[in-house]
Amino acid sequence: MTLHLINKTPSESSALSDSLSAVSEGDALLLIENGVYAALPGYAALFTRLPGSVQCYLLENDAQARGLKDLNQEFRQIDYDGFVELSCRYSKVVSWF
Amino acid sequence: MSDSKKSFLIINRKAPYGSSAARDALDVALTISVFEQPLSLLFLDDGVLQLLPEHNAAAIGQKNLSANLAMLEMYDIDQLYVCSRALEQRGIRPSDIKLNITLLDQNGIATLIKQQDQVLSF
Numbered sequence: 001m002t003l004h005l006i007n008k009t010p011s012e013s014s015a016l017s018d019s020l021s022a023v024s025e026g027d028a029l030l031l032i033e034n035g036v037y038a039a040l041p042g043y044a045a046l047f048t049r050l051p052g053s054v055q056c057y058l059l060e061n062d063a064q065a066r067g068l069k070d071l072n073q074e075f076r077q078i079d080y081d082g083f084v085e086l087s088c089r090y091s092k093v094v095s096w097f
Numbered sequence: 098m099s100d101s102k103k104s105f106l107i108i109n110r111k112a113p114y115g116s117s118a119a120r121d122a123l124d125v126a127l128t129i130s131v132f133e134q135p136l137s138l139l140f141l142d143d144g145v146l147q148l149l150p151e152h153n154a155a156a157i158g159q160k161n162l163s164a165n166l167a168m169l170e171m172y173d174i175d176q177l178y179v180c181s182r183a184l185e186q187r188g189i190r191p192s193d194i195k196l197n198i199t200l201l202d203q204n205g206i207a208t209l210i211k212q213q214d215q216v217l218s219f
Contacts, residue, residue, distance in 0.1 A: 009112050009143050011186075034115035037146060042188025061156040065114060067149040067163060 001026045003090035006035035007097055010043055015096040017046075022094075025051045030086060031058040031075065039063070039071040047074055059083060103214040104135040109144035111219060113162045114154065119147050122219035123165055130172045137176035138169075139201075139209060144219075145183045150195045166196060178209055 004023060008015040016038055023029065029050075031038055036058045038046065047056065060077035078086070087093055107126055111118035122138075129136045140148060152163040169175070181200040184191060191200060201209060210216055 007115070009115075009146070011143055012112070012115075034112045034143075037112060037143070037187070040187050040189070042186055044188075064153040065155075065157040065159065066112075066146065067152040 001028075001090050002092045002094055003028050003030060003086055005030050005032060005093060005095045005097075006038065007031075007033040007095075009034045009037040010046065019094070019096040020046065020050065023050060023054055025053045028055040028057060028086060028090060030078075030083070031056075031062075032083075033059075033062055036062045036066060036068060036071075039075045040068070041070065041072060044072050044074075047072070057082070057086065102134055104137075104212065105129050106137050106139055106210060106213040106216045108216060108218040109138065109140045109147060110142045112143040112146040113152070114157065114159055118219045119144075119162055122217075123162070125217060125219075126169070126174055127172060130174050136174055137178060137209065137213070138174065139178045139180075139206065140183070140198075141180045141206070142183055145179055145187065145189065148179065148194045148196060148198070149189070150193070170197070178206075180206060 004019045004027060006016050006019055010016050039058050056075045057078050058075045060079055107122050109122050113119040147162060150163055152161045154161045177196055177198045178201050179198045181202055
């Protein structure tokens with residue numbers, strides 16, 4: 001099982017769409033840095049076709065830094081400790097930078 | 098310095114914090130205002146994300162950009178234009194933005210650019 005890291009907004013690169021087409025059952029998605037903007041409600045449609053077993057997370061420090069509120073409820077907010085924990089829990093980490 | 102004035106437009110197209118683009122644009126805006134040249138700022142694409150209020154950049158060890166944007170008016174930089182389509186695409190309501198902005202459609206953007214003597218893009 002793989003943890004996919006995304007650090008770009010949906011419009012600044014194809015990183016998010018590339019990662020979404022490479023996600024398998026049981027994988028997890030973690031939005032960091034500018035990637036957290038993908039959890040704005042306007043982008044919710046991008047994530048509707050993900051398998052139900054895929055867990056979605058975002059780094060709360062990056063969301064707070066950017067003044068983001070009322071984000072997509074599919075994403076669970078984690079802190080830096082949670083980031084470390086996820087990196088250990090999944091056997092592989094793929095960075096879509 | 099001569100009396101002649103040139104109008105400047107700064108185009109912001111990048112999200113804050115992921116790169117230095119937003120801060121660089123702000124530095125240039127303040128420099129232009131020191132020389133008392135007419136200046137407008139235009140926010141397009143991911144640039145509109147700079148306008149969301151209440152940043153807490155300390156959470157990632159950086160300085161707040163929203164505080165700097167809020168004080169632009171003190172430097173007589175009050176012409177802020179925002180692409181309405183970019184807001185819509187990101188699910189941001191104009192009322193979410195606490196700055197005094199003017200919304201522009203695609204035609205309005207073209208007209209604004211055409212009116213300027215110089216355009217700088219970040």
